[in-house]
Amino acid sequence: MTAQPDAVSLREITKDTVKSILALEVAEGQEDLVGDNGNSLAQALFEEKAWYRGIYAGDEPVGFLMLSIDREKPEFYLWRFMIDAKQQRKGYGKRAIELLIEEVRAQPEAKELTLHVMDLPHSAVSFYEALGFKLTGERDGDELVMSLPLRSEEHTSEL
Numbered sequence: 001m002t003a004q005p006d007a008v009s010l011r012e013i014t015k016d017t018v019k020s021i022l023a024l025e026v027a028e029g030q031e032d033l034v035g036d037n038g039n040s041l042a043q044a045l046f047e048e049k050a051w052y053r054g055i056y057a058g059d060e061p062v063g064f065l066m067l068s069i070d071r072e073k074p075e076f077y078l079w080r081f082m083i084d085a086k087q088q089r090k091g092y093g094k095r096a097i098e099l100l101i102e103e104v105r106a107q108p109e110a111k112e113l114t115l116h117v118m119d120l121p122h123s124a125v126s127f128y129e130a131l132g133f134k135l136t137g138e139r140d141g142d143e144l145v146m147s148l149p150l151r152s153e154e155h156t157s158e159l
Contacts, residue, residue: 008095010053010065010103013041020061021054027085033118037064040080055083055096062087063096067104076104078115097131105150112150116143 013021022038035043044050049070055063066080078100083093104110115133117123119142125135128146138145 004091007058008062008092008099009056010096010099011056013052013054017054017061021064024061024064024082024084026082027088029122030082030085033120033123034082035080037080037082040064040066050079052080055092057087057090057092062090062092065096065100067100069107071107071109074107074109074111076107076110076113078113081115093127094131097128101131101148101150110150113148115146116140117146118142119144 011017018041022041024037026034041052044052044066047068049068050066051069052064052066054061055065061084063083064080065078065082068077068079069075070077081093081097083096101113104113113133114136115128117125117128119139123144125144125146129135131148133146133148136145136147
C-alpha cells in the first residue's frame with residue numbers, strides 16, 4: 001500500500017536506518033543531477049553546517065535531503081535532495097520540500113532558502129518553481145541558482 005503525501009516525514013538518520021537510506025537510488029538518467037547518498041553522508045560527517053534527514057512515507061524510507069546551514073550569515077542552502085526511483089511521482093518529494101520549508105521558516109534568522117539545479121533540459125527547475133522558488137539569474141558553474149524568500153521584508157518609510 002502506498003502512503004499518502006500527507007504521511008511524509010523528515011526523520012533523523014540513525015545507525016538503525018542508515019542502510020535503508022544508502023540503498024535509495026535515483027532514476028536512470030538522474031545520476032548527473034544529484035550526489036549519491038553515501039557521499040552526502042560522508043561529507044556531512046566533516047561539515048559542521050550539514051543538517052540531513054531521511055524522507056519517509058509512513059515507515060518506508062523514500063528519499064534523502066541535506067541542508068548547509070550557516071547561522072552567522074545567515075544562509076540556508078538545500079545541498080542535496082533525492083527521491084528513490086521507485087517512489088517518484090507520488091507527491092513525496094513535493095511534501096518533503098514543503099516540510100523542509102516549514103522547518104527552515106521556523107528558524108528566526110532564516111530569510112531565504114536557496115538551492116542550485118543543473119542547467120539541463122531534464123533538471124528540476126519547474127518542480128522547484130511550483131513550490132515558490134524563483135531563478136535568481138545567478139549561476140554557479142553549470143548550475144542555476146534558485147531562491148525562496150521566507151519572510152516578507154518589512155518596509156518602513158520616513159515621511
